[in-house]
Amino acid sequence: MTWRLSVRGVRTVAGLELRQRVRSTRWIAVLTIWAVLLGLLTTLIRVAVHLAADIDAIAPGVGGGEAAAGDNVGDQIGRLMFGLIAFLVLSLGTLVAPALSATSINGDRTAGILAPLQTTLLSAAEIAVGKLVAAWTTALALLLTASPFILWTYLEGGTSPLRLLVTLGVLALTLLVVCAIGLGWSSVASRTSSSTVLTYLTIAVLGPGLPILFALCLPTVQQEETVRVRQLVPAGLYLPADSAPRCVESREQLSRTHTERIWWVLAPSPYVVVADAAPRPGDEDTALSGWDPLTLIRDGVREARLGPAEVEDRCGDVATTTRPDGGEDTARERREERNALSAVWPYGLAANLLLGLGFTVTAITRLRAPIRRLPRGVRIG
Amino acid sequence: MSEGGISARGVRRAFGNVVALQHIDLDAPAGAVTALVGPNGSGKTTLLLVLATLLAPDAGHVRVAGFDPVRQARAVRARTGWMPDVFGTWGTLTCREVLRVVTDTHRMPRARAEARIDDLLGLVHLDDLADRPTQVLSRGQKQRLGLARALVHDPQVVLLDEPASGLDPRSRVELRGIVRDLATAGKAVVVSSHVLSELDEMADRAVIVAEGCTIAVETLDEVAERPRTWRVRALDEQSLVAALDARGIPYGEGDRYGREIEIASDVEAAEVLNALVSDGVPVVAFHPAGGVLERTYLALTEDRR
Numbered sequence: 001m002t003w004r005l006s007v008r009g010v011r012t013v014a015g016l017e018l019r020q021r022v023r024s025t026r027w028i029a030v031l032t033i034w035a036v037l038l039g040l041l042t043t044l045i046r047v048a049v050h051l052a053a054d055i056d057a058i059a060p061g062v063g064g065g066e067a068a069a070g071d072n073v074g075d076q077i078g079r080l081m082f083g084l085i086a087f088l089v090l091s092l093g094t095l096v097a098p099a100l101s102a103t104s105i106n107g108d109r110t111a112g113i114l115a116p117l118q119t120t121l122l123s124a125a126e127i128a129v130g131k132l133v134a135a136w137t138t139a140l141a142l143l144l145t146a147s148p149f150i151l152w153t154y155l156e157g158g159t160s161p162l163r164l165l166v167t168l169g170v171l172a173l174t175l176l177v178v179c180a181i182g183l184g185w186s187s188v189a190s191r192t193s194s195s196t197v198l199t200y201l202t203i204a205v206l207g208p209g210l211p212i213l214f215a216l217c218l219p220t221v222q223q224e225e226t227v228r229v230r231q232l233v234p235a236g237l238y239l240p241a242d243s244a245p246r247c248v249e250s251r252e253q254l255s256r257t258h259t260e261r262i263w264w265v266l267a268p269s270p271y272v273v274v275a276d277a278a279p280r281p282g283d284e285d286t287a288l289s290g291w292d293p294l295t296l297i298r299d300g301v302r303e304a305r306l307g308p309a310e311v312e313d314r315c316g317d318v319a320t321t322t323r324p325d326g327g328e329d330t331a332r333e334r335r336e337e338r339n340a341l342s343a344v345w346p347y348g349l350a351a352n353l354l355l356g357l358g359f360t361v362t363a364i365t366r367l368r369a370p371i372r373r374l375p376r377g378v379r380i381g
Numbered sequence: 382m383s384e385g386g387i388s389a390r391g392v393r394r395a396f397g398n399v400v401a402l403q404h405i406d407l408d409a410p411a412g413a414v415t416a417l418v419g420p421n422g423s424g425k426t427t428l429l430l431v432l433a434t435l436l437a438p439d440a441g442h443v444r445v446a447g448f449d450p451v452r453q454a455r456a457v458r459a460r461t462g463w464m465p466d467v468f469g470t471w472g473t474l475t476c477r478e479v480l481r482v483v484t485d486t487h488r489m490p491r492a493r494a495e496a497r498i499d500d501l502l503g504l505v506h507l508d509d510l511a512d513r514p515t516q517v518l519s520r521g522q523k524q525r526l527g528l529a530r531a532l533v534h535d536p537q538v539v540l541l542d543e544p545a546s547g548l549d550p551r552s553r554v555e556l557r558g559i560v561r562d563l564a565t566a567g568k569a570v571v572v573s574s575h576v577l578s579e580l581d582e583m584a585d586r587a588v589i590v591a592e593g594c595t596i597a598v599e600t601l602d603e604v605a606e607r608p609r610t611w612r613v614r615a616l617d618e619q620s621l622v623a624a625l626d627a628r629g630i631p632y633g634e635g636d637r638y639g640r641e642i643e644i645a646s647d648v649e650a651a652e653v654l655n656a657l658v659s660d661g662v663p664v665v666a667f668h669p670a671g672g673v674l675e676r677t678y679l680a681l682t683e684d685r686r
Contacts, residue, residue, distance in 0.1 A: 001454065001455050008485070008488065009486075012482065012485040012486055016471065016474075016482050019471075019473070019474060019478070020471050020472075020473055020474065023473035023474075023514075024472065024473045108469075111469040112465060112467040112468065112469025113469040113470065113471060115433075115435055115465060116463075116465065116469070116483075116530065117486065118434075118435060119433050119434060119435060119458055119461070119463050120458060120483065120486035120487055121455060121458055121459060121486060121487050121488060122486045369434060369435045369436075369454065370431070370434050370435055370436050370437035370450060370451050370454060371435065371436055371437060372437045374396055374436075
């Protein structure tokens with residue numbers, strides 16, 4: 001009875017919620033402001049990025065930039081813009097989405113319109129899921145309004161269609177999780193202000209909170225250990241002046257940070273999920289690759305997951321093309337090792353979805369009637 | 382106890398340390414209007430929440446339309462219409478849409494639902510406001526919409542929590558008519574109120590609760606056989622007083638509404654009136670002072686103030 005879920009029931013509740021929302025808020029005004037804000041920020045980012053890249057891009061006409069720039073550099077700029085906009089939409093979306101669901105249950109309770117729904121044939125699950133669907137639909141409307149700007153940065157080049165789709169998909173699912181968190185808190189807290197604050201706190205913990213936690217945990221995984229170190233011995237110091245510099249291996253006591261033990265703290269952060277889910281651009285080996293925020297975070301997290309290298313290589317700094325010892329390029333090796341790692345985002349996304357599911361289940365159990373234990377301060381009706 | 386009604390025995394419900402219902406017995410047979418009467422905070426609303434499947438009792442045996450509201454909540458909900466005391470509504474929806482949502486939640490087929498909605502809007506006289514958003518309705522109009530909402534699925538059991546509050550005199554009269562019609566149609570109706578005079582005119586039975594306990598169950602016919610105060614007024618005050626004196630009937634202070642006299646039963650009241658008229662007293666009014674229920678209620682709750 002509690003868990004019965006029918007399409008008609010969910011549709012009834014979602015339709016009711018959406019109609020209420022569409023009529024009671026000036027949603028066209030909200031969407032317009034949202035679009036204007038995003039448009040403004042996208043334009044600013046475009047101008048700033050082109051200026052920073054020191055390219056004469058904003059010169060004659062709008063959109064003439066890519067042609068002037070070299071293909072590769074243009075792609076870099078496009079990717080950077082795409083990454084920035086993706087994060088911007090994610091940040092603003094997680095800022096707005098709680099408003100859509102964080103008061104939906106306790107607000108209805110206060111207004112006396114929840115109990116009349118509970119005494120109908122609707123199950124608790126249908127009420128909760130219907131409210132979630134309504135909130136998510138509204139969030140998707142925001143995402144849809146943002147999509148022209150995401151598309152614009154996509155057209156700047158450098159981003160694969162797959163990356164575009166995956167980013168949009170992960171953004172949509174993240175917004176779903178945020179809506180579920182709001183729904184859950186609104187069923188637990190009796191006051192709408194408490195549930196709103198709790199929802200924002202939860203999102204703050206997930207978004208910037210987890211990376212901060214990761215940073216704070218770093219000292220705990222620091223360790224003194226003896227490792228193999230390869231060091232460059234320049235000509236003229238210990239070697240004959242005319243000889244080539246050599247790479248020498250020795251053992252040294254070093255303090256190293258084993259991020260591979262705590263990398264998973266980073267994984268559920270929506271920023272990490274979005275960044276890691278975006279497929280890597282194709283031209284992996286160029287020196288310029290990886291200075292867009294998505295790739296940067298993606299590589300950073302995977303680097304953390306690898307932890308310190310077995311051999312501390314300090315020779316690689318000198319030559320990227322020819323190494324004095326003629327040995328393997330360890331930096332390249334490292335990059336290959338990093339790319340061979342399985343993706344982090346499925347774990348992060350799964351953790352987030354699980355969290356969302358948990359909050360939804362909480363909401364359902366809190367909507368169950370007849371109530372046996374009434375939480376403090378809750379009035380039925 | 383007939384299948385269609387309500388039967389509650391020894392219902393108990395506490396919220397933490399506060400005992401809202403201590404020991405409630407309530408029978409509401411089908412085809413009758415049962416008034417639930419009691420002071421503020423006596424547990425009327427809590428009891429109705431239990432009957433409406435929203436609140437589980439801590440103890441006691443409850444059957445609504447033959448089903449257990451805790452374990453068979455769905456069956457009870459399909460057969461029960463509940464009108465809450467605090468009436469909330471989806472403000473931006475029109476009256477018609479509100480009722481349509483309710484028909485959807487009860488899974489009524491569209492065509493049947495539309496016909497039912499039209500009937501109900503007519504019944505509560507909201508047809509001319511059918512397409513206005515409910516937030517523009519007055520309190521009384523909202524109350525009437527709430528009644529229509531409770532009746533959407535043609536329930537066997539109707540629970541009305543303070544249905545008359547906020548209603549204008551005409552709407553009260555109409556509410557009484559609707560409630561009586563429901564009983565005539567064989568529904569079990571429970572009406573809670575503390576406006577006792579209006580319950581007098583629509584209830585068949587009264588369950589009086591105080592401090593979470595059922596303290597009396599009365600049928601209104603029985604109450605008529607009890608002693609109570611009547612009010613008599615004549616055109617000529619002196620001849621009235623003289624006649625009462627002559628017959629040895631004690632009377633109270635006079636005012637412009639006449640004099641109060643104590644009479645044992647309705648039969649005796651008829652006799653007194655007959656005697657006064659035959660004595661030549663120009664009687665213009667002869668009626669019970671205060672409602673039937675009011676008197677019983679005041680007598681029963683006197684020691685509980």
